[in-house]
Amino acid sequence: MTTDIFFQIVAPDEALARLFEHLPRSARSERIGLNAALDRVTAAPLMSPEDSPAFARSAMDGYAVRAADTYGASEGLPAFLTVDGEVPMGAAATRPLRPGTAQLIHTGGMLPPEADAVVMVEYTQPVDETSVEVLRPAAPGQHVIQTGEDLAAGDELLPAGHQLRAQDLGVLAALGITEVDASIPPVIGVLSSGDEVVPASTRPAPGKVRDVNATTLAALACRAGAEVRQFGVAPDARAELERRARKALDTCDLVVISAGSSVSTRDMTADVIGSLGSPGVLAHGIAVKPGKPTIVAMADGKPVFGLPGNPVSAMVVFGLVVVPTIRRLLGLKAKEEPPQRPARLARSLASQSGRIDLVPAVLQRREGEWWADPVLGPSNLIATLVRASGLIRIPLDAGGLPKGAWVDVEPF
Amino acid sequence: MTTDIFFQIVAPDEALARLFEHLPRSARSERIGLNAALDRVTAAPLMSPEDSPAFARSAMDGYAVRAADTYGASEGLPAFLTVDGEVPMGAAATRPLRPGTAQLIHTGGMLPPEADAVVMVEYTQPVDETSVEVLRPAAPGQHVIQTGEDLAAGDELLPAGHQLRAQDLGVLAALGITEVDASIPPVIGVLSSGDEVVPASTRPAPGKVRDVNATTLAALACRAGAEVRQFGVAPDARAELERRARKALDTCDLVVISAGSSVSTRDMTADVIGSLGSPGVLAHGIAVKPGKPTIVAMADGKPVFGLPGNPVSAMVVFGLVVVPTIRRLLGLKAKEEPPQRPARLARSLASQSGRIDLVPAVLQRREGEWWADPVLGPSNLIATLVRASGLIRIPLDAGGLPKGAWVDVEPF
Numbered sequence: 001m002t003t004d005i006f007f008q009i010v011a012p013d014e015a016l017a018r019l020f021e022h023l024p025r026s027a028r029s030e031r032i033g034l035n036a037a038l039d040r041v042t043a044a045p046l047m048s049p050e051d052s053p054a055f056a057r058s059a060m061d062g063y064a065v066r067a068a069d070t071y072g073a074s075e076g077l078p079a080f081l082t083v084d085g086e087v088p089m090g091a092a093a094t095r096p097l098r099p100g101t102a103q104l105i106h107t108g109g110m111l112p113p114e115a116d117a118v119v120m121v122e123y124t125q126p127v128d129e130t131s132v133e134v135l136r137p138a139a140p141g142q143h144v145i146q147t148g149e150d151l152a153a154g155d156e157l158l159p160a161g162h163q164l165r166a167q168d169l170g171v172l173a174a175l176g177i178t179e180v181d182a183s184i185p186p187v188i189g190v191l192s193s194g195d196e197v198v199p200a201s202t203r204p205a206p207g208k209v210r211d212v213n214a215t216t217l218a219a220l221a222c223r224a225g226a227e228v229r230q231f232g233v234a235p236d237a238r239a240e241l242e243r244r245a246r247k248a249l250d251t252c253d254l255v256v257i258s259a260g261s262s263v264s265t266r267d268m269t270a271d272v273i274g275s276l277g278s279p280g281v282l283a284h285g286i287a288v289k290p291g292k293p294t295i296v297a298m299a300d301g302k303p304v305f306g307l308p309g310n311p312v313s314a315m316v317v318f319g320l321v322v323v324p325t326i327r328r329l330l331g332l333k334a335k336e337e338p339p340q341r342p343a344r345l346a347r348s349l350a351s352q353s354g355r356i357d358l359v360p361a362v363l364q365r366r367e368g369e370w371w372a373d374p375v376l377g378p379s380n381l382i383a384t385l386v387r388a389s390g391l392i393r394i395p396l397d398a399g400g401l402p403k404g405a406w407v408d409v410e411p412f
Numbered sequence: 413m414t415t416d417i418f419f420q421i422v423a424p425d426e427a428l429a430r431l432f433e434h435l436p437r438s439a440r441s442e443r444i445g446l447n448a449a450l451d452r453v454t455a456a457p458l459m460s461p462e463d464s465p466a467f468a469r470s471a472m473d474g475y476a477v478r479a480a481d482t483y484g485a486s487e488g489l490p491a492f493l494t495v496d497g498e499v500p501m502g503a504a505a506t507r508p509l510r511p512g513t514a515q516l517i518h519t520g521g522m523l524p525p526e527a528d529a530v531v532m533v534e535y536t537q538p539v540d541e542t543s544v545e546v547l548r549p550a551a552p553g554q555h556v557i558q559t560g561e562d563l564a565a566g567d568e569l570l571p572a573g574h575q576l577r578a579q580d581l582g583v584l585a586a587l588g589i590t591e592v593d594a595s596i597p598p599v600i601g602v603l604s605s606g607d608e609v610v611p612a613s614t615r616p617a618p619g620k621v622r623d624v625n626a627t628t629l630a631a632l633a634c635r636a637g638a639e640v641r642q643f644g645v646a647p648d649a650r651a652e653l654e655r656r657a658r659k660a661l662d663t664c665d666l667v668v669i670s671a672g673s674s675v676s677t678r679d680m681t682a683d684v685i686g687s688l689g690s691p692g693v694l695a696h697g698i699a700v701k702p703g704k705p706t707i708v709a710m711a712d713g714k715p716v717f718g719l720p721g722n723p724v725s726a727m728v729v730f731g732l733v734v735v736p737t738i739r740r741l742l743g744l745k746a747k748e749e750p751p752q753r754p755a756r757l758a759r760s761l762a763s764q765s766g767r768i769d770l771v772p773a774v775l776q777r778r779e780g781e782w783w784a785d786p787v788l789g790p791s792n793l794i795a796t797l798v799r800a801s802g803l804i805r806i807p808l809d810a811g812g813l814p815k816g817a818w819v820d821v822e823p824f
Contacts, residue, residue, distance in 0.1 A: 091618075170625070207500070207502055215581045341752075382562055
């Protein structure tokens with residue numbers, strides 16, 4: 001369970017593939033009310049319990065008719081029908097439609113017995129209070145939504161592993177489904193380390209800096225659908241780091257440790273992560289810049305990540321490996337496709353084939369086109385974090401890119 | 413205050429411009445902790461209270477040196493320096509660097525007095541335990557982040573009206589800012605109407621249907637950053653609709669009423685909305701399909717919207733006019749730019765110049781390209797809601813579009 005095996009640097013997807021082999025297939029679930037279900041993930045497929053609509057409805061404002069009564073009608077030779085009252089909204093239409101008659105009907109109104117079509121009010125002309133001329137023939141079923149035409153009882157509404165959107169909740173409401181089984185959000189333990197790091201609420205002594213990663217990673221985890229538990233800052237002492245990591249593992253479903261910035265701290269973090277449980281470290285180093293010194297591990301069924309201490313690197317790696325793991329633990333089926341905005345590169349960028357580059361950039365619209373201007377300077381400046389509004393993604397196998405090239409930019 | 417003035421159909425932006433004239437310039441604010449501040453909106457600009465870093469730091473693992481001591485160093489003729497111990501991580505470096513010496517330093521370590529540069533460990537070669545050869549000259553300031561280089565005291569970190577992202581919170585944490593003034597989320601009252609509509613928890617009698625809009629609009633409002641209060645379903649009776657609307661107005665900052673599906677109900681809703689307060693209805697009908705029968709009004713300082721009863725239309729219009737109003741009430745400065753995915757049209761679409769068309773579509777990836785397949789059939793089928801994953805936006809002045817044309821699709 002130590003990290004003295006030689007690990008080659010692997011692509012983020014390969015690191016995740018190794019991790020996912022050890023993860024359970026399905027998430028634990030709980031029953032929740034519809035008003036708390038936005039963005040939650042379905043634990044089982046949802047079927048329609050009934051036909052919708054439950055009765056034939058009019059799709060238009062107009063007249064319920066027998067289609068046969070309008071056969072051959074035209075502007076020149078309209079069909080003449082007696083108006084036999086109005087279909088009440090929100091009540092059963094029980095009065096059968098007699099031949100040669102029409103009943104006034106509103107959008108959503110229930111089609112009366114014996115009626116089989118609706119004529120739009122635009123294609124009628126009132127004659128007097130009790131009769132109307134129909135100017136066009138109606139085909140049977142015209143402007144009628146038949147019973148179960150929208151959804152039939154037993155139809156699959158939503159698959160398992162689907163993240164519930166506003167409209168999904170609306171459809172469930174329409175069918176009287178007011179509770180759903182949703183996966184339980186995984187609990188993520190966030191632990192920082194480094195002798196030089198102090199909590200944000202503290203005034204740092206000379207030589208010390210406040211913790212950034214606990215805050216950024218918690219926010220990213222929260223947005224990904226996890227529940228966050230904080231485990232503070234561990235000093236660069238193996239026993240204390242391990243004690244805190246084990247405490248986090250005991251009460252959480254996955255743990256992220258952001259290492260201090262020095263090499264010795266990173267090595268110690270790797271060593272502690274490897275000792276937490278079986279099978280231990282699965283990837284030590286991933287092919288991404290920034291973020292190479294990342295550790296992906298599995299400790300007795302729970303994922304553990306060692307992230308770089310640099311705040312920009314930690315955020316980038318969190319998005320690449322921790323967010324997909326949270327989604328997997330949530331039972332989400334679809335692979336996340338972060339919305340990409342195509343933009344042109346405001347200056348040429350060097351890259352190296354064989355690794356993914358994620359470059360913080362300022363997105364700006366100029367003359368109708370989006371341009372991405374890379375934020376330069378040392379990557380460990382926190383000002384980079386507030387200035388950047390996007391991440392330029394340079395794929396694994398691309399080399400450098402010239403100024404003006406089109407790139408994919410994800411929001412940051 | 414009645415709606416008997418003649419209202420022309422206006423573009424959504426024009427309806428909003430009329431509304432925003434009557435809205436206060438700034439939102440009310442409250443002080444909140446950083447851990448509750450994700451996605452909240454800053455009520456005032458935030459300035460850096462201190463220099464960051466607070467001391468000159470090393471950006472690399474290596475040796476702190478006097479740059480002058482490395483002048484002319486090369487692989488052939490290295491500079492020879494005495495190693496005078498190590499800079500402790502997380503503590504003040506108080507021991508001045510004597511001429512001809514180097515101190516081991518880690519990334520993030522504090523630069524010792526008299527040192528002015530850092531040599532990366534890669535460009536050094538140990539001689540013995542107390543001396544090292546430097547193989548390249550160091551320029552003054554090399555690999556050093558100077559005091560205040562990242563952020564200086566008084567620098568603006570974030571403007572007012574900015575929605576807080578994970579990284580913004582991280583930067584605030586770095587500077588010891590653990591509380592921020594954020595705008596108070598506006599409270600939105602959601603009221604449905606229609607004799608045929610019953611709450612989702614009810615078993616509908618023949619002729620009745622369950623309310624969809626209360627659920628979808630609440631979810632959309634929640635996502636836009638508002639707090640939601642539900643006011644149930646009003647029957648098609650003027651007095652009762654007005655009573656409920658006034659109750660909603662009394663306790664909320666804005667109100668949306670989704671009308672029943674019949675023309676008579678819509679007319680009554682328009683009449684009630686016009687009577688709620690001054691100046692009343694500002695736009696009756698907007699140039700968008702679906703969603704034309706929309707009412708935008710202002711009642712004594714509070715926005716009121718009458719939305720179509722059709723669930724797809726109600727969602728589309730909510731996104732076009734209610735979400736921008738919520739953003740305005742939140743004090744958000746940036747105009748929302750919904751992430752657009754360019755996709756090709758899977759079949760030709762008719763449209764009309766002079767209106768915006770929003771067409772629900774299924775987004776699919778085929779042979780490396782995204783295709784948007786419009787969901788056809790009556791627009792009032794709720795199955796459309798679950799099937800569609802995107803909204804194709806056809807701009808105000810475009811006519812129809814041929815199959816294969818590139819269109820902008822926003823997530824739905």
